[in-house]
Amino acid sequence: xxxxxxxxxxxxxxxxxxxxxxxxxxxxxxxxxxxxxxxxxxxxxxxxxxxxxxxxxxxxxxxxxxxxxxxxxxxxxxxxxxxxxxxxxxxxxxxxxxxxxxxxxxxxxxxxxxxxxxxxxxxxxxxxxxxxxxxxxxxxxxxxxxxxxxxxxxxxxxxxxxxxxxxxxxxxxxxxxxxxxxxxxxxxxxxxxxxxxxxxxxxxxxxxxxxxxxxxxxxxxxxxxxxxxxxxxxxxxxxxxxxxxxxxxxxxxxxxxxxxxxxxxxxxxxxxxxxxxxxxxxxxxxxxxxxxxxxxxxxxxxxxxxxxxxxxxxxxxxxxxxxxxxxxxxxxxxxxxxxxxxxxxxxxxxxxxxxxxxxxxxxxxxxxxxxxxxxxxxxxxxxxxxxxxxxxxxxxxxxxxxxxxxxxxxxxxxxxxxxxxxxxxxxxxxxxxxxxx
Amino acid sequence: xxxxxxxxxxxxxxxxxxxxxxxxxxxxxxxxxxxxxxxxxxxxxxxxxxxxxxxxxxxxxxxxxxxxxxxxxxxxxxxxxxxxxxxxxxxxxxxxxxxxxxxxxxxxxxxxxxxxxxxxxxxxxxxxxxxxxxxxxxxxxxxxxxxxxxxxxxxxxxxxxxxxxxxxxxxxxxxxxxxxxxxxxxxxxxxxxxxxxxxxxxxxxxxxxxxxxxxxxxxxxxxxxxxxxxxxxxxxxxxxxxxxxxxxxxxxxxxxxxxxxxxxxxxxxxxxxxxxxxxxxxxxxxxxxxxxxxxxxxxxxxxxxxxxxxxxxxxxxxxxxxxxxxxxxxxxxxxxxxxxxxxxxxxxxxxxxxxxxxxxxxxxxxxxxxxxxxxxxxxxxxxxxxxxxxxxxxxxxxxxxxxxxxxxxxxxxxxxxxxxxxxxxxxxxxxxxxxxx
Numbered sequence: 080x081x082x083x084x085x086x087x088x089x090x091x092x093x094x095x096x097x098x099x100x101x102x103x104x105x106x107x108x109x110x111x112x113x114x115x116x117x118x119x120x121x122x123x124x125x126x127x128x129x130x131x132x133x134x135x136x137x138x139x140x141x142x143x144x145x146x147x148x149x150x151x152x153x154x155x156x157x158x159x160x161x162x163x164x165x166x167x168x169x170x171x172x173x174x175x176x177x178x179x180x181x182x183x184x185x186x187x188x189x190x191x192x193x194x195x196x197x198x199x200x201x202x203x204x205x206x207x208x209x210x211x212x213x214x215x216x217x218x219x220x221x222x223x224x225x226x227x228x229x230x231x232x233x234x235x236x237x238x239x240x241x242x243x244x245x246x247x248x249x250x251x252x253x254x255x256x257x258x259x260x261x262x263x264x265x266x267x268x269x270x271x272x273x274x275x276x277x278x279x280x281x282x283x284x285x286x287x288x289x290x291x292x293x294x295x296x297x298x299x300x301x302x303x304x305x306x307x308x309x310x311x312x313x314x315x316x317x318x319x320x321x322x323x324x325x326x327x328x329x330x331x332x333x334x335x336x337x338x339x340x341x342x343x344x345x346x347x348x349x350x351x352x353x354x355x356x357x358x359x360x361x362x363x364x365x366x367x368x369x370x371x372x373x374x375x376x377x378x379x380x381x382x383x384x385x386x387x388x389x390x391x392x393x394x395x396x397x398x399x400x401x402x403x404x405x406x407x408x409x410x411x412x413x414x415x416x417x418x419x420x421x422x423x424x425x426x427x428x429x430x431x432x433x434x435x436x437x438x439x440x441x442x443x444x445x446x447x448x449x450x451x452x453x454x455x456x457x458x459x460x461x462x463x464x465x466x467x468x469x470x471x472x473x474x475x476x477x478x479x480x481x482x483x484x485x486x487x488x489x490x491x492x493x494x495x496x497x498x499x500x501x502x503x504x505x506x507x508x509x510x511x512x513x514x515x516x
Numbered sequence: 517x518x519x520x521x522x523x524x525x526x527x528x529x530x531x532x533x534x535x536x537x538x539x540x541x542x543x544x545x546x547x548x549x550x551x552x553x554x555x556x557x558x559x560x561x562x563x564x565x566x567x568x569x570x571x572x573x574x575x576x577x578x579x580x581x582x583x584x585x586x587x588x589x590x591x592x593x594x595x596x597x598x599x600x601x602x603x604x605x606x607x608x609x610x611x612x613x614x615x616x617x618x619x620x621x622x623x624x625x626x627x628x629x630x631x632x633x634x635x636x637x638x639x640x641x642x643x644x645x646x647x648x649x650x651x652x653x654x655x656x657x658x659x660x661x662x663x664x665x666x667x668x669x670x671x672x673x674x675x676x677x678x679x680x681x682x683x684x685x686x687x688x689x690x691x692x693x694x695x696x697x698x699x700x701x702x703x704x705x706x707x708x709x710x711x712x713x714x715x716x717x718x719x720x721x722x723x724x725x726x727x728x729x730x731x732x733x734x735x736x737x738x739x740x741x742x743x744x745x746x747x748x749x750x751x752x753x754x755x756x757x758x759x760x761x762x763x764x765x766x767x768x769x770x771x772x773x774x775x776x777x778x779x780x781x782x783x784x785x786x787x788x789x790x791x792x793x794x795x796x797x798x799x800x801x802x803x804x805x806x807x808x809x810x811x812x813x814x815x816x817x818x819x820x821x822x823x824x825x826x827x828x829x830x831x832x833x834x835x836x837x838x839x840x841x842x843x844x845x846x847x848x849x850x851x852x853x854x855x856x857x858x859x860x861x862x863x864x865x866x867x868x869x870x871x872x873x874x875x876x877x878x879x880x881x882x883x884x885x886x887x888x889x890x891x892x893x894x895x896x897x898x899x900x901x902x903x904x905x906x907x908x909x910x911x912x913x914x915x916x917x918x919x920x921x922x923x924x925x926x927x928x929x930x931x932x933x934x935x936x937x938x939x940x941x942x943x944x945x946x947x948x949x950x951x952x953x
Contacts, residue, residue, distance in 0.1 A: 114586070122584040123572075129812070130570045135563070147559040149551070149781040178615055179810045186805035190627055194641070194665070204631070204641050220807075227804045228631070344586040346812040367664045368623035370657075373616045373810070375566070375783040 080420035081501050089506050096499040100452065103492055108453030110489040115268065115431035116480045117340055117397070124396050125342040128383035132375055137382060146374035152366050153358075158348065158377035164387045165301045165336040167318035168352040175361060178372045181337035181349035185295055186224050188333060188351075191364050192258070192291070193228055198330060198356055200291035203228075203258060212250060212260035214242040216434055216462030216473045218268040221261040221297070225464075232464035233257075237267075241274035244281040251287045259293040265316045266300035269462055269475035270434040271427020273314035283322035283331065294319060294332040300430040301336055305402050307395035312428050320352065329354040338380060340431065341393065348372075348380055404478045404486055408433050411487070415494035421501055424476075433476040434462070440511035441500040442471045448496035454489045471512045517857035518938050526943050533936040537889065540929055545890030547926040552705065552868035553917045554777055557837050561830065562779040565820035569812055574819060583811035589803050590795075595785065595814035601824045602738045602773040604755035605789040612798060615809045618774035618786035622732055623661050625770060625788075628801050629695070629728070630665055635767060635793055637728035640665075640695060649687060649697035651679040653871055653899030653910045655705040658698040658734070662901075669901035670694075674704075678711035681718040688724045696730040702753045703737035706899055706912035707871040708864020710751035720759035720768065731756060731769040737867040738773055742839050744832035749865050757789065766791040775817060777868065778830065785809075785817055841915045841923055845870050848924070852931035858938055861913075870913040871899070877948035878937040879908045885933035891926045908949045 084092065132138065138146045140155045153159075154176025168174055177184045196202040203209050211225045215234045225232055233250060235242045241264070251257050260282075264274040274282075282294055296319050304313045319332045330353070338347035353361070384390050409426055412435070416422045421438040437445055442459035449456050457475040460466040476493070478486050503509045521529065569575065575583045577592045590596075591613025605611055614621045633639040640646050648662045652671040662669055670687060672679045678701065688694050699719075701711040711719075719731055733756050741750045756769045767790075775784035790798070821827050846863055849872070853859045858875040874882055879896035886893050894912040897903040913930070915923050940946045 116586050119582065122582070125584070126572070129575075130567045133567045135560075138566075145556065145559070147562070147780045147783065149553050149776075151782075180806045183806045187624075190631060193631060194627060202641075204639075220804075223804050227801070339586075343584045343812060345588075345808050346584065346810045364664070367657075367660050369617045369620045371782050373783045373813070375780060376810070376813075 080418070081498075081505060082420055084505070086506070089502055093499070093502045093506060096495065096502060099495055100448070100499055103452050103495065106453070108488065108492065110454045110481060110485050110492070112477050112481065112486070112489050112493070113455045113457045114480065115340070115477050116344060118400065118480050118482065120400050121397055121479070122343060124393065125383065128342055128379050131382040132379050137378060138375065140374070140378070144374070146378050149370045151371045151374055152369070153362055154350070154372065155374055155377050155381070157381045159350070161381050161384060161386065162336060162348070162350040164390070165298065166334050166350060166352040167298070167301075167316075167320060168334065173355060173358055174350055174352045175358060175365070176372060176377060177349040177351065179345055179347060179349065179376070181297065181299070181335045181339070181351070182220055182224075184335055184349055184351050185221070185297065188295075188361070189224060189228060192293070195364065197291050197293075198360060206256055208256055210254065210257045212242075212247060212257065213464045214261065214267075215464070216269050216475070217261060218263060218297075219457075219461040219466070221295075222464045225261070234464055235260075237270060237272060239272060241272055241278035244278055244285070248281065248285045251285060251289070251292060253288050255288040257287075258289055258291065259295055261295050261297070263297050263299055264319070265298055265314060266303055266427055266430025268299065268430065269425075269432035271425045271430045271432060273316050276317040279317040279319055279322050280326070283319060283328055284326035287331075292331060296332050296334045298334060298336050299340070302390055302394045303340060303397070303431070304394065304429040305398050305405055306428060307391070307398050309402075314428050330357055333357060338384075341390065342380065342383070346376070348377055401479060404483055405433070407483060407486060408476060408478050408490060411490035411494060416497060419498055419501060422497060431477060431479050433478065435474045435476050436472045437474065437497055438501050438504055439470045439472045440509060441497070441504055442468060442474050444500040444503065444509050445474060445493070445496045448499060449493055452492050452496065454492045456493070469512060517855070518935075518942060519857055521942070523943070526939055530936070530939045530943060533932065533939060536932055537885065537936055540889050540932065543890070545925065545929065547890060547918060547922050547929070548892045549914050549918065549923070549926050549930070550892045550894045551917065552777070552914050553781060554834070555837065555917055555919065558834055558916070559780060561833050562820065565779055565816050568819040569816045574815060575812065577811070577815070581811070583815050586807045588808045588811055589806070590799055591787065591809065592811055592814050592818070594818045596787070598818050598821060598823065598827075599773060599785070599787040601827070602735065603771050603787060603789040604735075604738075604753075604757060605771065610792060610795055611787055611789045612795060612802070613809060613814060614786040614788065616782055616784060616786065616813070618734065618736065618772045618776070618788070619657055619661075621772055621786055621788050622658070622734065625732075625798070626661060626665060629730070632801065634728050634730075635797060643693055645693055647691065647694045649679075649684060649694065650901045651698065651704075652901070653706050653912065654698060655700060655734075656894075656898040656903070658732075659901045662698070671901055672697075674707060674709060676709055678709055678715035681715055681722070685718065685722045688722060688726070688729060690725050692725040694724075695726055695728065696732055698732050698734065700734050700736055701756070702735055702751060703740055703864055703867025705736065705867065706862075706869035708862045708867050708869060710753050713754045716754040716756055716759050717763070720756060720765055721763035724768075729768060733769050733771040735771060735773050736777070739827055739831050740777060740834070740868070741831065741866040742835050742842055743865060744828070744835050746839070751865050767794055770794060775821075778827065779817065779820070783813070785814055838916060841920055842870070844920060844923060845913060845915050845927060848927035848931060853934060856935055856938060859934060868914060868916050870915065872911045872913050873909045874911065874934055875938050875941055876907045876909045877946060878934070878941055879905060879911050881937040881940065881946050882911060882930070882933045885936060886930055889929050889933065891929045893930070906949060
């Protein structure tokens with residue numbers, strides 16, 4: 080363990096690591112572990128979707144709508160049925176199928192809260208200060224949305240069961256300006272955590288001072304397991320809709336999903352599910368800004384993916400590509416860092432990320448060292464609101480995009496940078512952050 | 517002319533018309549001239565677009581982007597070039613390619629004005645009252661957007677050159693709360709008018725009390741001529757971008773277009789063009805709410821339509837289907853109503869509509885009579901803000917959707933209803949509206 084080493088040993092170690100690092104820099108690598116993008120091999124799985132709507136008969140929905148023409152605000156019934164299992168939603172009347180981005184659905188929902196309020200509440204733009212709960216580590220694009228609207232973002236610590244509910248409950252109980260929480264409840268971005276039943280139930284039944292408090296339930300990785308019929312575990316998530324119905328808080332949640340990491344990111348379809356009152360209000364607003372979303376792309380998804388079994392089969396094909404990459408991350412990190420100490424990382428059963436925590440005060444330095452050696456990582460701090468990780472420890476590893484040989488090289492660079500940064504910390508070359516309480 | 521008839525002649529005429537109307541009702545028609553939708557025959561023209569992106573090579577943009585994956589906020593360069601002529605925009609850096617709906621681009625732009633202001637101006641939500649100019653007759657979905665935000669909508673009369681610029685100039689000169697104007701500057705919805713150069717130039721150079729006054733330039737029918745190489749006229753529109761550049765009001769306009777009535781409504785692509793400062797600000801906001809729009813659909817359009825010549829050829833094929841319908845409208849209206857008097861209608865060189873004005877006080881009655889006889893028309897008043905036409909005279913005729921034999925039947929019903937309503941007006945069965953000044 081590095082922490083146990085004497086100063087002279089550390090100095091010798093540093094010289095060795097610096098030598099190795101200089102070697103690597105000479106290789107002029109260009110590797111990327113930054114974004115949660117599927118690889119080309121994964122995208123190839125969906126190529127038949129490009130041409131599965133080709134004849135006139137493919138363009139007609141089951142209720143006779145010509146999908147080539149205007150109309151149908153909230154989605155084709157068969158598209159709603161296709162996405163219902165991704166939303167854990169039994170009643171397709173509670174579903175709206177959107178365009179190519181669930182992020183847009185979330186952004187626009189918050190915009191509507193600001194402009195119009197919801198279900199009789201006053202517009203959030205009427206508040207001096209709106210607060211939002213951000214479980215950390217979390218998704219930078221979520222944080223960016225709430226940041227754009229000028230909200231005060233409150234980090235909430237997480238453990239292996241999800242957000243710390245004692246903290247959440249105390250924050251929402253008396254403060255009417257706390258209006259919502261970001262949740263990636265299954266195989267979370269980046270920690271890979273799936274919320275426990277208790278966390279979901281407490282979110283549903285906690286007392287909120289704000290009647291218009293909303294849980295943004297971004298179930299982006301709902302069917303994105305790594306294990307299908309291989310003996311590995313699949314996480315199970317309690318449906319927030321059922322939990323809220325039981326807690327008599329039926330309007331508290333809005334569920335989101337998309338096929339971005341099922342078929343084609345940017346050319347998939349999105350959807351949301353909520354209570355009848357929420358859905359009805361959403362439709363009243365949505366119809367002002369659009370005549371309807373792309374129904375031909377809805378039909379492509381329906382014809383290509385077919386149903387829940389079709390989705391399962393397709394996701395199993397993704398998993399066959401992804402599993403070796405996630406296994407490689409575990410092996411490389413373990414081989415290189417178990418003996419180093421000071422580092423922890425997640426080992427998820429699904430999703431797109433591994434969350435890595437280095438010694439406090441090393442994350443920015445690790446990312447900098449890696450970048451200078453040709454390996455792009457997600458920016459240190461990206462997993463925290465406003466991009467500032469007070470511990471300067473968390474790094475999101477995204478192993479999905481690079482081919483496995485490139486991933487292997489990138490991980491070797493990464494672990495070397497972790498070691499070097501740690502030694503620099505221990506020898507006083509870089510400083511631990513001063514934490515406010 | 518009905519207006520010249522004696523009371524006894526009118527009563528006899530009414531009996532005859534009522535008899536004919538009763539006959540028609542017995543036919544149990546279901547015809548629709550309500551919405552500006554392309555017909556099936558027109559949609560068939562774009563069927564090859566469904567499969568033109570099928571191989572891996574079709575999925576890569578000219579700059580090497582895999583269009584199946586995330587990325588590219590503002591559109592592929594080749595998609596920008598394709599749409600540049602529809603936007604009268606020479607510099608593709610001033611273009612953003614959007615999703616399937618230009619209406620959404622307009623709605624969201626206004627939402628951003630309310631939430632954030634623009635180029636340093638204060639958010640419109642900070643105003644007690646925001647006013648917006650609505651040339652009439654106009655497009656109901658435009659009016660609905662500004663209505664949703666609670667604006668005061670001010671109707672502006674139009675003639676064959678576009679909006680009455682004396683009125684516009686006087687409204688914008690001193691009132692900082694007048695923030696914008698809806699314009700469908702070419703083959704306008706519904707009158708088919710194309711703004712004269714003088715109107716465009718005056719819009720560009722008029723003094724506006726509001727620095728953040730914006731012209732929403734919805735060039736929805738930019739290439740939607742009825743005449744291609746048939747000796748008929750094509751209207752020419754002066755580019756508002758050039759006019760504003762010359763008038764040194766470069767940030768005043770935002771241009772919008774889409775392929776909704778070029779390829780598939782609801783499965784097309786949209787775009788906007790504006791000054792570099794406006795575009796830069798838009799991108800800063802857009803990137804928060806989306807990673808990017810559907811690039812595969814952009815590629816479909818690029819491969820299918822190719823370029824300006826390809827678009828021209830494609831629009832000529834549309835025109836071959838549309839022209840006989842528009843000619844039939846003129847013939848049927850003229851044959852039936854020239855001798856009746858009191859009615860006027862437009863005869864456009866392009867677009868999707870004929871604007872009909874019956875005698876004041878008859879429009880709602882005409883629409884009601886037609887509906888009861890099985891012919892659905894756009895609601896009377898739809899062409900005015902808040903759906904209220906103070907003259908109760910304007911009806912938008914949308915001849916594009918029905919096959920020509922159905923259109924012919926629908927027009928026969930329509931003209932009969934016009935006659936009957938007019939006679940009812942002259943005999944005192946229905947009343948002229950009381951106009952405020």
